[in-house]
Amino acid sequence: MGKPILQVSNLRTCFQTDEGSVKAVDDISFSVKQGETVCLVGESGCGKSVTAMSIMGLLQGQASVTGRMELAGNELTTLSKGEMRRLRGNELAMIFQEPMTSLNPVLTIGEQMIEVLLEHKPISKKQARMKALELIKRVGIGREEQVLKSYPHQMSGGMLQRIMIAIALACEPKMLIADEPTTALDVTIQAQILELLKQLKDSQGMSMLLITHDLGVVAEVADYVVVMYAGKIIEQGSVHEIFFNPKHPYTKGLLQAKPVIGQRKKKLYTIPGQVPPLIDLKPSCYFADRCSHCMDICLDQAPSLINDGDEEGHRVACWLYEKVAQ
Amino acid sequence: MTNKPVVMEVNHLKKYYETKASFFNRQSELVKAVDDVSFVIHEGETFGLVGESGSGKSTIGKSILNLQPLSAGEVVYRGKNLHRLSKAEMRKVRPRIQFVFQDPFSSLNPRLRIGDALAEPLLDHGLATKKTVRQKVLETMELCGLPSYHVNKFPHEFSGGQRQRIGIARAVIMEPDFIVADEPVSALDVSIQAQIINLFNELQEKKKLAFLFISHDLSVVEHLCARIGVLYLGTMMELADRDRLYENPLHPYTKALLSALPVPDPTHKKERILLKGDIPNPASPPTGCKFHTRCPLAKDRCQKEVPAFREAEQGHFVACHFV
Amino acid sequence: MGNYFIKRLLYLIPTLIGASILIFFLYSMIPGNFIDSDPNLTAERKAELYALYGFDQPTIVRYFVWIGNLLKGDLGYSLQFQRPVSEVLGHYIWSSFIVAGASLILTWGIALMVGVVSATKQYSFYDAAVTVLVFAAMATPSFFLGLIVIKIFAVDFGWFPAGGMTTSGVEYSGFAYMKDVLEHMILPVLVLTMLGIGGLTRYFRTNMLEVIKQDFIRTARAKGLREKVVVYKHALRNALLPAITLFAFELPALFSGAIITEQIFNWPGIGAIYMQAFSVRDYPLLMGFTMFIAVLTVISNLIADLLYGVADPRVRVK
Amino acid sequence: MEQQPNIRSATPFPTGRGQRSSLWKEVGRRFIKKKMALFGLIVLIIVFLFSFVGPFFSPYTTVGTNTQAIHQAPSLSHWVGTDHLGRDVLTRLMLAGRISLTVGLGAMALAVTIGGILGILAGYYRGIVDQIIMRLADVLMTLPGLPLLFIMAAVMSEWRVPAEQRLYIVMVMLSLVNWPGLARLVRSQVLSLREREFMQATDALGLRDRRKVFNHLLPNVVPLLIVTATLSVGGAILSESVLSFFGLGVVPPTASWGNMINTANTLIDFTNRPWLWVPPGLAIFITVIAVNLLGDGLRDAIDPNMKSR
Amino acid sequence: NTEMGADDSTRSVEENGENEEEPTVVEDVKVKAADPSSSPALASNRGNTVVVGLQEPGGIFTPHFNTSGYDGNVQAVMFPPLVDINEKGEPFGRLAEDWDISEDELTYTYYLRDDLKFDDGSPLTANDVAFTVTLLFDPDYPGTTDLTETNLVGGLDYKEGDADSIAGIHVIDDQTIEFQLEEPNARALTLLGGTVLSENYYGEKYEKGDLDYMSDYHLKPLGAGPFKFEAYHPGEEIRFSANEHYYNGKPEVDTFVYRTTEGDSQQFFQTGELDYSGFVATKDNFELLESMEFANIDLYTSSNYSYIAFNHESEVFKDPNVRIAFNLGLDRQAYIDARFQGYAQLANVPVSPISWAYTDEIEAFPYDPEEAKRLLDEAGWKEGPDGIREKDGQKLTVYFFTTDGSGSNDIFVTLAQENYKDIGVDFQIEQMDFNALLARVDNGDHDLVSFSTTMQPDPHIGVQAFHSSHTGNTFKGYKNEEVDRLIEASVAVSDLDARAEAYHELYEKLKEDPPIILLNYNKSLAATNARVEGFEPNGFRGISLSLENLRVVDTP
Ligand SMILES: Nc1ncnc2c1ncn2[C@@H]1O[C@H](COP(=O)(O)OP(=O)(O)OP(=O)(O)O)[C@@H](O)[C@H]1O
Ligand SMILES: Nc1ncnc2c1ncn2[C@@H]1O[C@H](COP(=O)(O)OP(=O)(O)OP(=O)(O)O)[C@@H](O)[C@H]1O
Ligand SMILES: [Mg+2]
Numbered sequence A: 001m002g003k004p005i006l007q008v009s010n011l012r013t014c015f016q017t018d019e020g021s022v023k024a025v026d027d028i029s030f031s032v033k034q035g036e037t038v039c040l041v042g043e044s045g046c047g048k049s050v051t052a053m054s055i056m057g058l059l060q061g062q063a064s065v066t067g068r069m070e071l072a073g074n075e076l077t078t079l080s081k082g083e084m085r086r087l088r089g090n091e092l093a094m095i096f097q098e099p100m101t102s103l104n105p106v107l108t109i110g111e112q113m114i115e116v117l118l119e120h121k122p123i124s125k126k127q128a129r130m131k132a133l134e135l136i137k138r139v140g141i142g143r144e145e146q147v148l149k150s151y152p153h154q155m156s157g158g159m160l161q162r163i164m165i166a167i168a169l170a171c172e173p174k175m176l177i178a179d180e181p182t183t184a185l186d187v188t189i190q191a192q193i194l195e196l197l198k199q200l201k202d203s204q205g206m207s208m209l210l211i212t213h214d215l216g217v218v219a220e221v222a223d224y225v226v227v228m229y230a231g232k233i234i235e236q237g238s239v240h241e242i243f244f245n246p247k248h249p250y251t252k253g254l255l256q257a258k259p260v261i262g263q264r265k266k267k268l269y270t271i272p273g274q275v276p277p278l279i280d281l282k283p284s285c286y287f288a289d290r291c292s293h294c295m296d297i298c299l300d301q302a303p304s305l306i307n308d309g310d311e312e313g314h315r316v317a318c319w320l321y322e323k324v325a326q
Numbered sequence B: 001m002t003n004k005p006v007v008m009e010v011n012h013l014k015k016y017y018e019t020k021a022s023f024f025n026r027q028s029e030l031v032k033a034v035d036d037v038s039f040v041i042h043e044g045e046t047f048g049l050v051g052e053s054g055s056g057k058s059t060i061g062k063s064i065l066n067l068q069p070l071s072a073g074e075v076v077y078r079g080k081n082l083h084r085l086s087k088a089e090m091r092k093v094r095p096r097i098q099f100v101f102q103d104p105f106s107s108l109n110p111r112l113r114i115g116d117a118l119a120e121p122l123l124d125h126g127l128a129t130k131k132t133v134r135q136k137v138l139e140t141m142e143l144c145g146l147p148s149y150h151v152n153k154f155p156h157e158f159s160g161g162q163r164q165r166i167g168i169a170r171a172v173i174m175e176p177d178f179i180v181a182d183e184p185v186s187a188l189d190v191s192i193q194a195q196i197i198n199l200f201n202e203l204q205e206k207k208k209l210a211f212l213f214i215s216h217d218l219s220v221v222e223h224l225c226a227r228i229g230v231l232y233l234g235t236m237m238e239l240a241d242r243d244r245l246y247e248n249p250l251h252p253y254t255k256a257l258l259s260a261l262p263v264p265d266p267t268h269k270k271e272r273i274l275l276k277g278d279i280p281n282p283a284s285p286p287t288g289c290k291f292h293t294r295c296p297l298a299k300d301r302c303q304k305e306v307p308a309f310r311e312a313e314q315g316h317f318v319a320c321h322f323v
Numbered sequence C: 001m002g003n004y005f006i007k008r009l010l011y012l013i014p015t016l017i018g019a020s021i022l023i024f025f026l027y028s029m030i031p032g033n034f035i036d037s038d039p040n041l042t043a044e045r046k047a048e049l050y051a052l053y054g055f056d057q058p059t060i061v062r063y064f065v066w067i068g069n070l071l072k073g074d075l076g077y078s079l080q081f082q083r084p085v086s087e088v089l090g091h092y093i094w095s096s097f098i099v100a101g102a103s104l105i106l107t108w109g110i111a112l113m114v115g116v117v118s119a120t121k122q123y124s125f126y127d128a129a130v131t132v133l134v135f136a137a138m139a140t141p142s143f144f145l146g147l148i149v150i151k152i153f154a155v156d157f158g159w160f161p162a163g164g165m166t167t168s169g170v171e172y173s174g175f176a177y178m179k180d181v182l183e184h185m186i187l188p189v190l191v192l193t194m195l196g197i198g199g200l201t202r203y204f205r206t207n208m209l210e211v212i213k214q215d216f217i218r219t220a221r222a223k224g225l226r227e228k229v230v231v232y233k234h235a236l237r238n239a240l241l242p243a244i245t246l247f248a249f250e251l252p253a254l255f256s257g258a259i260i261t262e263q264i265f266n267w268p269g270i271g272a273i274y275m276q277a278f279s280v281r282d283y284p285l286l287m288g289f290t291m292f293i294a295v296l297t298v299i300s301n302l303i304a305d306l307l308y309g310v311a312d313p314r315v316r317v318k
Numbered sequence D: 001m002e003q004q005p006n007i008r009s010a011t012p013f014p015t016g017r018g019q020r021s022s023l024w025k026e027v028g029r030r031f032i033k034k035k036m037a038l039f040g041l042i043v044l045i046i047v048f049l050f051s052f053v054g055p056f057f058s059p060y061t062t063v064g065t066n067t068q069a070i071h072q073a074p075s076l077s078h079w080v081g082t083d084h085l086g087r088d089v090l091t092r093l094m095l096a097g098r099i100s101l102t103v104g105l106g107a108m109a110l111a112v113t114i115g116g117i118l119g120i121l122a123g124y125y126r127g128i129v130d131q132i133i134m135r136l137a138d139v140l141m142t143l144p145g146l147p148l149l150f151i152m153a154a155v156m157s158e159w160r161v162p163a164e165q166r167l168y169i170v171m172v173m174l175s176l177v178n179w180p181g182l183a184r185l186v187r188s189q190v191l192s193l194r195e196r197e198f199m200q201a202t203d204a205l206g207l208r209d210r211r212k213v214f215n216h217l218l219p220n221v222v223p224l225l226i227v228t229a230t231l232s233v234g235g236a237i238l239s240e241s242v243l244s245f246f247g248l249g250v251v252p253p254t255a256s257w258g259n260m261i262n263t264a265n266t267l268i269d270f271t272n273r274p275w276l277w278v279p280p281g282l283a284i285f286i287t288v289i290a291v292n293l294l295g296d297g298l299r300d301a302i303d304p305n306m307k308s309r
Numbered sequence E: 001n002t003e004m005g006a007d008d009s010t011r012s013v014e015e016n017g018e019n020e021e022e023p024t025v026v027e028d029v030k031v032k033a034a035d036p037s038s039s040p041a042l043a044s045n046r047g048n049t050v051v052v053g054l055q056e057p058g059g060i061f062t063p064h065f066n067t068s069g070y071d072g073n074v075q076a077v078m079f080p081p082l083v084d085i086n087e088k089g090e091p092f093g094r095l096a097e098d099w100d101i102s103e104d105e106l107t108y109t110y111y112l113r114d115d116l117k118f119d120d121g122s123p124l125t126a127n128d129v130a131f132t133v134t135l136l137f138d139p140d141y142p143g144t145t146d147l148t149e150t151n152l153v154g155g156l157d158y159k160e161g162d163a164d165s166i167a168g169i170h171v172i173d174d175q176t177i178e179f180q181l182e183e184p185n186a187r188a189l190t191l192l193g194g195t196v197l198s199e200n201y202y203g204e205k206y207e208k209g210d211l212d213y214m215s216d217y218h219l220k221p222l223g224a225g226p227f228k229f230e231a232y233h234p235g236e237e238i239r240f241s242a243n244e245h246y247y248n249g250k251p252e253v254d255t256f257v258y259r260t261t262e263g264d265s266q267q268f269f270q271t272g273e274l275d276y277s278g279f280v281a282t283k284d285n286f287e288l289l290e291s292m293e294f295a296n297i298d299l300y301t302s303s304n305y306s307y308i309a310f311n312h313e314s315e316v317f318k319d320p321n322v323r324i325a326f327n328l329g330l331d332r333q334a335y336i337d338a339r340f341q342g343y344a345q346l347a348n349v350p351v352s353p354i355s356w357a358y359t360d361e362i363e364a365f366p367y368d369p370e371e372a373k374r375l376l377d378e379a380g381w382k383e384g385p386d387g388i389r390e391k392d393g394q395k396l397t398v399y400f401f402t403t404d405g406s407g408s409n410d411i412f413v414t415l416a417q418e419n420y421k422d423i424g425v426d427f428q429i430e431q432m433d434f435n436a437l438l439a440r441v442d443n444g445d446h447d448l449v450s451f452s453t454t455m456q457p458d459p460h461i462g463v464q465a466f467h468s469s470h471t472g473n474t475f476k477g478y479k480n481e482e483v484d485r486l487i488e489a490s491v492a493v494s495d496l497d498a499r500a501e502a503y504h505e506l507y508e509k510l511k512e513d514p515p516i517i518l519l520n521y522n523k524s525l526a527a528t529n530a531r532v533e534g535f536e537p538n539g540f541r542g543i544s545l546s547l548e549n550l551r552v553v554d555t556p
């Protein structure tokens, strides 16, 4: 694994709503190395998509985004609008969660693919078209000529998801952010797509930030895992460490809760309670009221993300380990 | 296998949707959402229905409970053909057979408090009086893991998992003996998923309910169901006991499904059957065996001949030429 | 296509029959008729004239006579103009049409612009200012707006003619004639535009704000497209879709004339004629015109549906 | 009167004191946050007070013609001058407000009721009911609005309606013209609501039709109705003034804002006596803006996008 | 200060209603333009063309066939009658150089001018006159000119029988025509001596009993007036050009245009689109015109007047005293002052003060609420608990029908309601359009109805409907034998002095048994752009008589 291509430090994203300020992402830092796949996991609503959107700079006007985000040496927050725009879709691409609604319903697939190429690459329309055809083939959809002329509603969810991928890959980005690219899909199609992403990573040295809540998927593709809970990173480490040596009670809970074929239990493990609302949180460990190891300190002080020492890069934010470290 | 009485019998169920292909093309397309499916469910049994998105699972569930008309076939609930009942008779049967919707949020009226949503059917059917209903609602909520202080909240104030439990509570409160649970967990993340699976297990034990459990997640189904049917493009491909199906899947599609299931274990590098191609358009399904376009074993014969749905082993049915 | 079209056309029949019945009987309920408008007639003369015009027959009989003629394509004979109704309509409708048409184009153009800007600059000063202006236009009675405009632009500044369609006393032709008509059009068009703009602007603004929130707009931005492309290519097209229906609804309005505005500006349009025909109870003209508008309305509803289907690739009418 | 379809009667869970936020309380809270909407509400309240309470503070009587004091410019005794019959314009403005506001709100309420009920029925029962209602709406919609009003005005006046009731007839006429559009809107909303799963859920529970319509459909159409309603109030006030323009509205000497502006319908009054038309014009303008701001705010407050988390 | 001036002219009525001072009525005047050069360029550049405003006509330019009065204005440009009337309402010859009425007043002989020509150059002869009169007796004639009143011998035989010509018409020679009447009728002179249609042109396809073909000619009039028809642009203008064949010589103005204007035409005159325009006679308008310095102003009294008719079939109004009470109980002067500010005059008799039949010896009813109350009491209408009078349990509620209650025209209804309330009458206002009003008056739905007459070339028009044999519906139920006799007497002779005397007697009688509440004589206000000379509007014929004298002068 090479140098970090994406370095996120102290990212905070706040939404001002009528009810109050929503800290969707609260001071998180992580990095993605060249050719590496980092998985961002966590319960629904914990801020995964917002993290991705913040990196893409798509929250302007809606949220306050602070912190530093460095992409291949460029500090994203200091770029002008125009520079950021030129970067987006070109070196930094994203696949969105919902393929059905993420494509413009009144434009053909072709138009939507070609326009991104024309925008970023100095090529003619004809060349762009050729390139689009090639991309469609690459993501494993046949009949590429026909697909190019179709409208989004004429495609199935799986096809659309792959078209989204094709669009994201059109300009051969250095960094791909994929937000739950397979949630809507059948396992057999999911397998196809994961395979494709893996190939790309290998052939182009592309780095990837993959967001998912499916631990099975994580196990399959991730090199490194970042676990989020209520806007904060609570644990991060290599995929091995997370699966075989989880530290945070939440991570442990997640892994335990997952039913696994061939390991039937009478009663599945569950994490009691639910994610707290992200509005006006007091300083505390946000997991405290669901945690079986909750201590007094957990209720009035937020733990910081510390290196647990075991292995390079495995960090956890939990008072249990804070003590150990001390 | 079981000698428990049959609760629900589904015979040659067909449901075709008519859709217009394009605006100017008035020749409507026929989407064969469910194409000749039969199975029975016994008292106290959980029957699992798996199959990828769009394979017709919800359609089967809704058709069974007479929430939409059938194209052909019959559904017999304890000797009554549900689709032949009059409106009044049907209303009498309703409380006995309940449905848990796939999407809990959209199946709850956003402007009705949960307490009212649960109390309403009881009052409407005269199953409780205004005095007793409160007690009953609170009990049921407790049973489904919803603390009583939620009773005055609106649906949007709940988390997805809680909402799913509200949906279940609404079905359970009528004290039915048969519930169709339509993908009650697939939209949720693991920890909530686990809560609901546990709840179902408990209910079944306590109340001897029969379930039709719909899901596309094989690992969940394995935890819950005694018998499982595998659906592909509206047709039953395989039907067997849980253990048989998981240990000895016969149909290539079932095999692919099981192998494609990601396993939460980074060291586990297993052989995976990668299927080619896409799910065909249900409006123009492939001829012959519907799976042949993606089947690794497909031969010419599969294109032409529809394989019979036959009993390959005792209690293990499959529709494939090569088994 | 053909089949469907025929089915839709068949659907129009009961609507039109209903409309014709309603139109006929409503008009026949109005007190007064053409002959009564002369107070100096003696009763005998009146009776003679009643018989002459067929007013002495029962309403039902007259309805069937009327509808029978309609089916033959005969709109009737105007009592007041002593000419076929179709001829009278044919003359006045076009002058109404050019004003309504021009104002339609303007209204839509401006509403579109406002929609776009509001969407891109929601809650800005500009947005607020436009909103207030639009409400002001919505809140002004049409006759009043007409007066204001005449006073300011015609009488005080003398920039535009105060009314009419041409300058009288001069015989222009060709280009000069067009220029003359154009000058006379400006004020009525201005008033009609101001009147029409309110609702439409609100509509476009809402539509645009709705569309701009959609996921595919986010995608377009993520693709690094220029803001202009995002707004005009991706957002606007979608925002326009539901407006197509609205546009088709405006079609009959193009021909139905603006009664008040035309009256105030002396515009020789169908609206003014309608009023006049009403005051002398020229029923053939009134009913012919109303029926014509009814047919137009029904047809444009149909067109709206068809257009929508053409414009939106997703539409599948159930 | 045994089983009234009453939404509240089915509530064995009276909302507890405080803590738990009810939907409407939340709507209220959101509403208050919208400054523009709140502003609209306050202005509207002022307009109402002005019209309904104001006249009690006026030294001038309701009719009070005074042919010696016609067309006086604003002065200390007549704050906004007098009209062509020497009546105090301010007092008339207040009294006219009663009429215009009543017509505006009344026509809106009627149109919303008729359109709402027929729209729901058409959408819910579909089939023949739908056909009948919608064809009727179609037919009414094919008739151009103004002529229809004319015709109805003429007919109604033949039925010798007392002057005090004219007002209500204007309301009825306006709502008759407006309901078809509204019914269409509601119907399409109901058609889509019907397909929503929570309506299917009521099927699964075997609820009675009445309960489905009143407890489930109606509350979900209410936001749409509120918005259209507030939008149409302004329209109705204006339409009344248009009717007045053609002498079809309320009968003089009763004043409405519309017919007050009409008294200044010559260029001379327009130029020389702005106090005749500016006040009623402004009153309509302010009311329309206030009502629309209110409508916008209510829509936003009621439709919080129903965010799930 | 002009506002003060208005106050001076407004009369106040003391409580007792006796202490009356003479109301100030503005005199008819002509005001010369103060600065003709300030005329808007639009007008000054128009050249030898005169533009006059007119409400949209119906487009039926054949005399006697029109349905709209505005068509009549158009026709008046092209179709002079044999005998017209002057500004005093007296007859004078136009196409007819002279006429004779026999001693027994049963024979009317008209002598046409020599060399009369239609505007296409074809000759106009007595045959054309005969044709026109015959046409008006045709059974299929759909228009509103009713000649039966003239008692022409053979007229009814032609109309209702199968006579193929009218016996009473004798064409003596090309220039002379004689009509035989069965009974004398003073109105025959102008009725028979009306406008003339060319037999060659309009009569080409004529066959008795079928006039459908006439509609082909409505937009192609052939007349003999000072101007001939050029073009009609519906909704815009009607254009005429000077007629070289006009008997009085070709007019100086080349082109005459009637331009369509609806309602308020002030802006058109002010911007110079119109050279001549009529205005409602009010103080406001007069002052406005004064401020336009290029305007020659002409304020004159019209031959029409306004009144309120009773429903004589209603039980309430059977008693003449009740009708008198309604006259007394209405402060008409206050109304006229408020509404017209001196630009109208209280009417005392049903004929205009400009007519030869007018007299000021008969006094108008004064405003006397006390006397009105007394009369009502006498008639059995006693005050009820709510202040409204009652009789036999029935309230004294009267429905008043009017066309103009909207806008600034609400002055009358507002004041009348107040006045009548004072004497215990509940006065309900019903406002509707004119046509509906007529239809409902026909049905007798009303109690009171407001009317304004058209211009009245003959005083008979104002009173004929009071005759019990008159079957028009407005005065159905009004019957007074004395009145009947006097009406008959007023048309039995053609001598104007004799007729005037008969009318005075009639008016006296009418005051005792009033069929109507007279309101006011109207004034007309006209303005001419100073660049045009020759407009002499009069109260009987408007501008039609002066058209031939128009002249465009260069404004200095
Ligand atoms: N525009 C916004 N305004 C206010 N709050 C927002 C907005 N967008 C997101 N949020 C809030 O931010 C939090 C994080 O949302 P996010 O979409 O990142 O969750 P997620 O981890 O992607 O969940 P999922 O797995 O469901 O996609 C949520 O609580 C959400 O309600
Ligand atoms: N109302 C409808 N009209 C037309 N086609 C329909 C309708 N409802 C379902 N279908 C089609 O029928 C097929 C089966 O749908 P169904 O909802 O039963 O699938 P499912 O197995 O429940 O899928 P999922 O896992 O996504 O819920 C799909 O192809 C779907 O597009
Ligand atoms: Mg997300």
Ligand SMILES: [Mg+2]
Binding pocket: B057, B058, B059, B102, B182, B183
């Ligand atoms: Mg489903």
